[in-house]
Amino acid sequence: MTNTLTPPGRPVGDGAVAVKPDDRLAADKRYKIIEATMRRYGYQGHGLIEALHSAQEAFGYLDDFTLKYITRALRLPPSKVFGVATFYNHFTLKPQGVHTCVVCLGTACYIKGAREVLSAIESGHGVKAGGTTADNQLSLLTARCFGSCALAPVITFDGETIGKVAPQTVAGQIAQRLATSALR
Amino acid sequence: MPRTLTINGQEVSAGNEQTILEAARDANIRIPTLCHLDGLTDVGACRMCLVEVVGSNKLLPACTTRVQEGMEVHTDTERLRAYRRQIIELLFAERNHVCAVCVANGHCELQNLGIAVGMDHVRYDYLFPRLGVDLSHERFGMDHNRCILCTRCVRACDQLEGAHTIDVLGRGARSLIVRDMNVPWGESTTCTSCGKCVMACPTGALFKQGSTVAEMVHDVEKLAFLRAARERKVWNV
Amino acid sequence: MNLEELNATATNERLAQAKKNHHLHVCVGTACQALNSEQIAKALQTALRQQGRNGEAEVKCVGCPGLCSLGPLVEVASRVNGGPTQPANESPADANHRTAVLYQFVKPEDAEEIIAHLGGEPVKRLETPLDQPFFTRQTKVVLENCGKVDPERIEDYIAVGGYQALLKVLTEMTPQQVIDEITRSGLRGRGGAGFPTGLKWGTVAKADPNRYPTNVPEGIQSRKFVICNGDEGDPGAFMDRSVMEGDPHRILEGMAIAAYAVGANHGFIYVRAEYPLAVKRLRTAIRQAQRAGLLGNAIGGTAFSFNVEIRLGAGAFVCGEETALMASIEGGRGTPRPRPPFPAESGLWGCPTLINNVETLANVPPIILKGAEWFAGIGTEKSKGTKVFALTGQVKNTGLIEVPMGISLREIVFDIGGGIPDGKEFKAVQTGGPSGGCIPAQFLDMPVDYESLAKVGSIMGSGGMIVMDDSTDMIEVARFFMEFCMDESCGKCIPCRAGTVQMHRILTKIQEGKATTRDLQILEGLCDLVKHTSLCGLGQSAPNPVISTLRYFRDEYLSKVKPG
Numbered sequence: 012m013t014n015t016l017t018p019p020g021r022p023v024g025d026g027a028v029a030v031k032p033d034d035r036l037a038a039d040k041r042y043k044i045i046e047a048t049m050r051r052y053g054y055q056g057h058g059l060i061e062a063l064h065s066a067q068e069a070f071g072y073l074d075d076f077t078l079k080y081i082t083r084a085l086r087l088p089p090s091k092v093f094g095v096a097t098f099y100n101h102f103t104l105k106p107q108g109v110h111t112c113v114v115c116l117g118t119a120c121y122i123k124g125a126r127e128v129l130s131a132i133e134s135g136h137g138v139k140a141g142g143t144t145a146d147n148q149l150s151l152l153t154a155r156c157f158g159s160c161a162l163a164p165v166i167t168f169d170g171e172t173i174g175k176v177a178p179q180t181v182a183g184q185i186a187q188r189l190a191t192s193a194l195r
Numbered sequence: 196m197p198r199t200l201t202i203n204g205q206e207v208s209a210g211n212e213q214t215i216l217e218a219a220r221d222a223n224i225r226i227p228t229l230c231h232l233d234g235l236t237d238v239g240a241c242r243m244c245l246v247e248v249v250g251s252n253k254l255l256p257a258c259t260t261r262v263q264e265g266m267e268v269h270t271d272t273e274r275l276r277a278y279r280r281q282i283i284e285l286l287f288a289e290r291n292h293v294c295a296v297c298v299a300n301g302h303c304e305l306q307n308l309g310i311a312v313g314m315d316h317v318r319y320d321y322l323f324p325r326l327g328v329d330l331s332h333e334r335f336g337m338d339h340n341r342c343i344l345c346t347r348c349v350r351a352c353d354q355l356e357g358a359h360t361i362d363v364l365g366r367g368a369r370s371l372i373v374r375d376m377n378v379p380w381g382e383s384t385t386c387t388s389c390g391k392c393v394m395a396c397p398t399g400a401l402f403k404q405g406s407t408v409a410e411m412v413h414d415v416e417k418l419a420f421l422r423a424a425r426e427r428k429v430w431n432v
Numbered sequence: 433m434n435l436e437e438l439n440a441t442a443t444n445e446r447l448a449q450a451k452k453n454h455h456l457h458v459c460v461g462t463a464c465q466a467l468n469s470e471q472i473a474k475a476l477q478t479a480l481r482q483q484g485r486n487g488e489a490e491v492k493c494v495g496c497p498g499l500c501s502l503g504p505l506v507e508v509a510s511r512v513n514g515g516p517t518q519p520a521n522e523s524p525a526d527a528n529h530r531t532a533v534l535y536q537f538v539k540p541e542d543a544e545e546i547i548a549h550l551g552g553e554p555v556k557r558l559e560t561p562l563d564q565p566f567f568t569r570q571t572k573v574v575l576e577n578c579g580k581v582d583p584e585r586i587e588d589y590i591a592v593g594g595y596q597a598l599l600k601v602l603t604e605m606t607p608q609q610v611i612d613e614i615t616r617s618g619l620r621g622r623g624g625a626g627f628p629t630g631l632k633w634g635t636v637a638k639a640d641p642n643r644y645p646t647n648v649p650e651g652i653q654s655r656k657f658v659i660c661n662g663d664e665g666d667p668g669a670f671m672d673r674s675v676m677e678g679d680p681h682r683i684l685e686g687m688a689i690a691a692y693a694v695g696a697n698h699g700f701i702y703v704r705a706e707y708p709l710a711v712k713r714l715r716t717a718i719r720q721a722q723r724a725g726l727l728g729n730a731i732g733g734t735a736f737s738f739n740v741e742i743r744l745g746a747g748a749f750v751c752g753e754e755t756a757l758m759a760s761i762e763g764g765r766g767t768p769r770p771r772p773p774f775p776a777e778s779g780l781w782g783c784p785t786l787i788n789n790v791e792t793l794a795n796v797p798p799i800i801l802k803g804a805e806w807f808a809g810i811g812t813e814k815s816k817g818t819k820v821f822a823l824t825g826q827v828k829n830t831g832l833i834e835v836p837m838g839i840s841l842r843e844i845v846f847d848i849g850g851g852i853p854d855g856k857e858f859k860a861v862q863t864g865g866p867s868g869g870c871i872p873a874q875f876l877d878m879p880v881d882y883e884s885l886a887k888v889g890s891i892m893g894s895g896g897m898i899v900m901d902d903s904t905d906m907i908e909v910a911r912f913f914m915e916f917c918m919d920e921s922c923g924k925c926i927p928c929r930a931g932t933v934q935m936h937r938i939l940t941k942i943q944e945g946k947a948t949t950r951d952l953q954i955l956e957g958l959c960d961l962v963k964h965t966s967l968c969g970l971g972q973s974a975p976n977p978v979i980s981t982l983r984y985f986r987d988e989y990l991s992k993v994k995p996g
Contacts, residue, residue, distance in 0.1 A: 055649045059763035064705070064744050078376060088385060090362035091764075093376040097364045098765040098922075100747030101705045117667030118865070118898050119824035121912055155749065155916065157706055158670035159463040160824040161500030161831050170708075172466030239770035240924045242965045254964060259770045281961045285930035318954055319934050344923060363765065363923070366748070368933050370923040 036080065041069040045077070049084050056087055059095055063102055072103045100154075108143040108150035110192065112185055115165040117156030123163040127178040129153065132166075135182025148189055200266035215257035215268055216244055226270050227279060227308055230345040231258045232395055232415060234422035235354055241345060243279055243308070246270045254278075280312040288319040289368070290326065291340035292398070298411035299399030305343060306398075326371075331381030334404055335393050337372070342400040344370055348392035355421055360386045372400075394418050433725045434733045435599045438590060445591035450511075454489035454550050457507040457579060461496040461677050462709050468540060469504040475543035476506070483547050492588075495678015497579030499566055500831035502536035507579065510551060536560040565847040566829050571810065573818045574794045575834045578678035583713050586720040589681040595726050597797035598685050601692055602734045610693040611637060614796065616804035618816030623661055623752075623789030624864065624893045625969075626815075626882040632786065635776040636694040639784035644773060646782035654698035657780045658691045658738075659787040661757060662703040662710065665749035666865030667916065669896035671820040672790035674832050676703065676710035679794070680717035684727060684740060686793030689800060691738045694786050699738060702757055704745035714742055749866075749920035753968050754779075754787045756922065767922045768968035789894065791820055811837030815881035825862075825898040828853050835880070842876040845899055856901035860984070864893025866913040866920075867973030869980025870906060889980040891973070906985040907992065910977045911939040917974035928971030931962040935978065942989065948996035952989060956982065 036042050048065040052058025062085065066077050073096055082092045096102045114129045133139055136149055143150040159165050162174025166181065168188055176184065196211050202224050209218035214237070219226050229241035239256035246257045249267035257270070269275075286292070286305060294300045326339035346363065349372070353359040360383055364373045374383045393401045394414050402411040424430065433441070449455070458464075458473040476491045497505055509532045535546065535558040542558060549555050581588040589595070601610055615630025641655040648654070660683060664672040676683065687699050703711050718740055721727035729737045748766045750756045756766040758780045779785025795817060799807045808816050815837035821844070824830045828850030835844060841861060845851070852858050860870040869890035871878075878884050882892050900909070918932040938955045941947040959975035959982075966972045982989060 053649070053651050055651075055763075057649055057761065057763040060746055060760060061744065064746065075376065088359035088362070089375040090360055090373060090385070093373060094362035094364060094765055095763070098366050098748065099745075102746060118862070118896070118912070119668045119830075121667075122825050122898065122900065122904065154706060154747075155665070155920075156667035156669070157462070158664065158673040159466060160668050160670055160822060161503070162463050162466060163824065163830075165466075172462065174463065174466050238924070239967060240926070242925055242927055242967065245965055256770055260772070278961055278965050281957065282926050282965070285926055285934065288934070289930045320937060322933070343926075344929070346924075365923075366750075366765070367919065367921040367923045368929050370929075 035076065042077075042080070044069050045081065046084070049081070054085055056085055059085060059087065059092065060099075063096055067102055071107045072105055074104070074106075105143075108147050110148060110169050110189060111150045111152060111167075113152045113154050113167045114140070115155075115157050115159075115163075115167075116153050117160065117163075119160035120156075120163040120165055124178065125164045128164050128166065128176055128181050131178040131182050132185060136185065148193075149185070198262050198264045198266075200262050200264070200268060202268045203270055209262045211262070213262055215246060215255070215260050215262055215266075218262050219257065219268075219270065224270060226257050227311060228258060229304060229308065229343065229397060230347065232347045232351070233419035235347060235350040235395070235418070238346065238350075241343075242282060245275060245278065247272055247275065276312065279308075280314060283309050283312050283314055284317045284319055286343050287314070287317050288321050290322070290324060290342065296408055297341060297399040298402045298406045298408060299341070299413075300409040302409070302412045303399060304397035329380050330404065331379035332386075332388070332404075333381065334388065335380065335390065336402050336404050337380060338400050338402070339371060340400075341398045342372055343398060344372070345397060347395040347397065348372065348401060351391045351395035351418060355418060356387060356389050356391050358385050358387055358389075361392060391418060391421075435596075435603065438595055438599060438726075438732075441587060442590045442593070445587045449490070449591065452488060452490045453511045455509045456489065456491045456546070457494045457497070457509065458491060459495065459497055459503060459505045459579065460493040461500075461674055462707075463500050464496075464504040465709070467504045469538075471540045472504055472506065472538055472543065475540040476547065479543040479547040483544070485547060485550060489547070489550055492582050493584070494580060495578035495583050496575075496674040496832055497534075498570070498575065498832040498834075499534075499536070499560075499829060501829055502560055502831075504538045506535045506538045506546065508533045508535070508546070508550065508554075532562055534560050534562050566831075566833070566850065569839075569843060569848050570834050571818050571836045572834050573798055573807075573810075574675060574791055574820050575678075575832065576798075577682060578674060578832075581679065583678050583680055584716055586681060586717070586724055586726075589679070593801065594681055594797075595685055595721075597800035598688050598726065599732045601689050601800055602732050602736055607637060607693045607695065610689060610800070613804050614693070614799060617799045617807040618804075618811075618814075619792065619795055619799065619807065620815065620882065621789060622791035622795070622819065622894070624867065624891060626892055629788065629792055632776060632788070633690065633693050635774075636696075636784050636786040639777045641783055644778035644782050648781045648783060652698055654696055654783075656694055656696040656783055657785045658687050658694065658696045658699040659757065659761070659780065659785060660687055660699065660701040660793055661752065661754070661787055661789050662701055662707070663745050663749075663752040663757060664704060664707075664790070664894060665752045665920075666867075666894050666896045668822060668824055668862075668898050669865060669894050670822050671832060671895045673707050673710055675790050675794050675820075676707065677713050680710075680713045681721065682794050682797060683714070683790055684717055684721055686788075686796035687740060688727065688731065688738045689796050690786060690788065690793065692736055694784075696786065697737050697739065699740045700743050700761055700780075701740060702743050702745060702751070702761065704751075705747060706745075711742060711744065718742070748922075749916070750922045750968070750970050753970060756968070757787065758785065765922070767924045768970075770967060791895070812879060812881045814883055819880070819892065819895060821895045821897045823849055823897050823899070826852055826854075826856065826901040826904070827899040837881045838879040840877050841871065841880060844880065844897070845876070849899065852899070852901050854901075856903060858899070859902045859904055860900045860906065862890075862898040862900065862909065862977075863896065864891040864973075864976070865896045866916045867891060867969065867976055868893045868896075869976050870900070870909065870984065871980075872984045889976070889983055891976070906981045906988050907939065907942055910981045911936065911943060913977040914939055914974065917970060921970065921974075922968075925965075925967040925971060927962045928966045928968075928974065931958050931966075932971070932974055934958055935962070935975070939978070942992050945992060945994075947993045949993050950996055952993055 045065045138144045207222040227243045237258040239259040244257040245254040247269040329337040349361045352361045364371045533554040619629040620626040751766040755769040760766045775785045820834045914936045923929045963975045
């Protein structure tokens with residue numbers, strides 16, 4: 012069995028030219044951020060979660076290539092890295108849309124109608140929780156509590172907290188933000 | 196410094212580093228287990244070996260609890276029997292365990308426990324999840340429908356073979372046993388095809404290809420043997 | 433810096449602040465920030481400049497003053513003309529030569545008006561009384577600096593007495609004396625279990641680091657560890673977030689004192705990833721404390737060294753459990769381990785480890801400075817001190833409160849909380865999050881302490897307190913919490929992994945009108961199984977909401993099941 016931990020150059024979905032792994036590492040500056048994190052922990056295994064955080068923040072999700080890169084750098088078994096990446100809610104292995112909206116389903120928000128808020132966004136934008144709209148503009152996620160319970164129900168849009176939302180108006184608020192950013 | 200404790204009213208002598216499970220075994224007292232396997236570390240996950248200890252208001256897992264001098268242990272009370280029956284029923288309801296068509300029929304630890312706890316029906320709703328079967332490896336197969344997530348295969352691969360090919364994806368009831376980054380077994384680059392995971396599996400989840408119904412027998416003693424041989428450096432070659 | 437330098441810094445800071453007659457405290461906690469409080473702060477500063485009042489007033493960004501439902505909040509603390517020079521950070525409501533005004537629902541456009549009214553009559557339309565029960569019935573210990581100090585300036589913390597406790601401990605007390613003081617105070621773990629803190633510290637201090645095999649990674653110089661549990665996963669709880677955002681130095685000081693007491697030289701603060709502002713403030717605080725010589729090597733010029741680093745959670749409620757948290761710091765999946773051995777003897781990388789909740793550690797500096805007897809004088813016989821609660825749900829005043837143990841539920845809900853809005857009736861209050869229970873109206877006069885809450889089938893928990901009115905469907909509440917536990921279960925042990933799924937299934941059946949009395953029996957049997965055979969606290973307490981709603985609202989269940 013050949014050692015294929017180093018992924019061979021293969022065509023990427025959008026028609027871009029196949030690149031050898033080292034080329035991609037060199038070409039994409041974001042890998043330097045991840046490298047810096049791993050170096051801070053002496054490339055030891057206990058820095059895995061911090062490394063995954065860096066990667067998630069830099070790329071928006073953890074793709075196969077990046078996971079393998081971290082696996083090699085930290086000298087961990089690939090299954091272990093994969094097991095950790097899939098255990099935690101925060102990490103996602105699927106690419107996200109241009110914008111992300113997270114609906115809080117914590118207790119205080121739930122009592123104040125978070126379920127209806129979620130349904131309103133789902134029907135208003137044609138996307139289910141955990142998915143992305145067809146035009147890749149909006150990803151809809153749920154979370155268990157942001158700790159801003161006094162503003163219940165709460166959603167975030169690209170990290171910005173929006174409190175006291177209502178099912179009747181929330182889809183419109185999001186549409187407005189999508190339109191504003193499209194104009195820029 | 197040996198310790199004396201009583202198990203089910205019987206006085207038992209044990210070494211001070213022994214667990215209640217080990218001490219009971221030495222005294223021929225059987226405590227049911229599922230996630231325990233001689234040769235592997237214990238994780239206390241299946242909760243089948245929980246015992247009542249006088250003075251403790253919590254039930255303690257016999258496989259990970261060390262004996263204390265003067266401990267009074269009860270392993271087979273009505274309460275414990277009721278709990279064990281419920282746990283086995285939960286397992287049968289959780290995935291698709293159909294003995295009649297299983298390679299491990301007659302040689303299965305889950306089935307044996309089902310009989311031992313007197314399970315004649317399952318009170319919980321069968322969930323019938325649709326799980327896959329991986330036959331990509333040339334010699335072995337993995338049927339997730341029969342997996343009880345005991346993680347014996349994970350520990351065998353990590354502790355005895357040293358490859359750590361196997362780990363767990365996700366969490367909760369959505370957990371799945373995976374190899375490398377969830378690749379088909381045949382495409383794993385770290386697997387050494389040693390077969391220890393197959394030896395370790397208590398059910399028909401891991402099996403040798405070519406086995407038909409009731410033909411799969413797991414050679415669990417071999418794992419304990421390998422571990423002991425390594426630790427005691429038996430071979431002088 | 434040593435004690436002399438600390439005192440000098442404190443005095444200088446107080447003098448500098450005393451030069452201004454007015455201090456405007458703008459809350460920049462996450463919730464108020466979501467309502468533009470940072471723009472408010474900027475607008476106030478601009479208005480000060482434009483009205484030429486820069487020399488007499490100063491804008492300070494602070495942590496959460498508590499009354500979140502009226503946010504954004506701005507507090508104006510003013511010195512009456514001719515009054516003596518006093519430390520700028522005394523509670524304005526106390527000192528009678530100072531006045532304070534609290535403005536609610538502030539918008540950036542209000543800045544000019546607020547500045548124009550400095551020293552004169554307050555802006556009536558924005559004012560909310562500071563002598564309302566929400567404030568007067570609270571006892572602030574853990575939150576005493578939140579809303580008063582700028583969390584991003586160590587000098588501000590020092591000015592109110594910060595790091596005095598740490599230097600006192602390092603120069604005047606032995607580790608055993610520190611443990612004795614904490615033990616005598618009666619402080620119990622505020623993360624939910626209520627385990628006596630002094631006892632835990634003592635166990636770690638006595639633990640032999642060679643007893644169990646260890647594998648500390650290279651580069652970490654310590655044989656024992658202190659971990660601050662900032663994972664606050666209970667939905668509806670934001671006490672720890674507010675302390676981490678509003679008074680981060682307090683936590684560092686508490687950790688350092690704990691480390692000295694137990695013999696640790698390295699510490700971790702585990703913060704959930706959903707709290708980016710808390711992470712940022714803590715990082716800043718660590719840097720500032722290190723630069724000031726109050727953290728790191730040779731603290732205060734003594735031989736004691738203590739380094740702190742932050743570790744991020746990644747969205748797993750189970751990582752609030754001690755052994756799962758440690759597994760996460762070690763870089764693995766957050767699955768708990770059977771105990772014994774307990775973390776105090778074999779924890780992080782096998783070493784003796786002290787894990788304490790944020791709120792527990794925040795209580796430590798005042799206990800050292802004011803004494804165990806002072807702390808033991810607050811609260812009840814078995815539950816000493818105060819407790820911070822996040823009061824939310826169907827109640828008028830939602831926000832953060834700190835009350836002495838033993839206060840009644842009625843006082844919290846109706847006096848401090850202002851009662852139920854929209855003319856609805858009180859139905860129940862849920863404490864302890866997904867691990868707790870619902871308490872019905874018949875217990876409104878019960879004291880809030882560890883034992884009393886356990887007796888009625890709930891727990892203190894970390895402090896989430898959710899008020900429910902008569903429109904709440906209690907079975908839906910139980911089902912909501914069971915869904916949460918089911919999603920967050922790590923999957924290691926069978927009772928929790930499979931049991932929560934089956935319990936959730938039955939609760940859903942009940943809601944859909946498809947359940948029978950037999951299903952109810954099976955549900956109760958599962959509650960018993962999961963509670964007594966699960967490996968960790970998540971599973972063991974997952975049935976609590978079901979058990980408590982079955983106990984007090986059984987008729988709701990019975991009305992929805994068919995015979996059979």
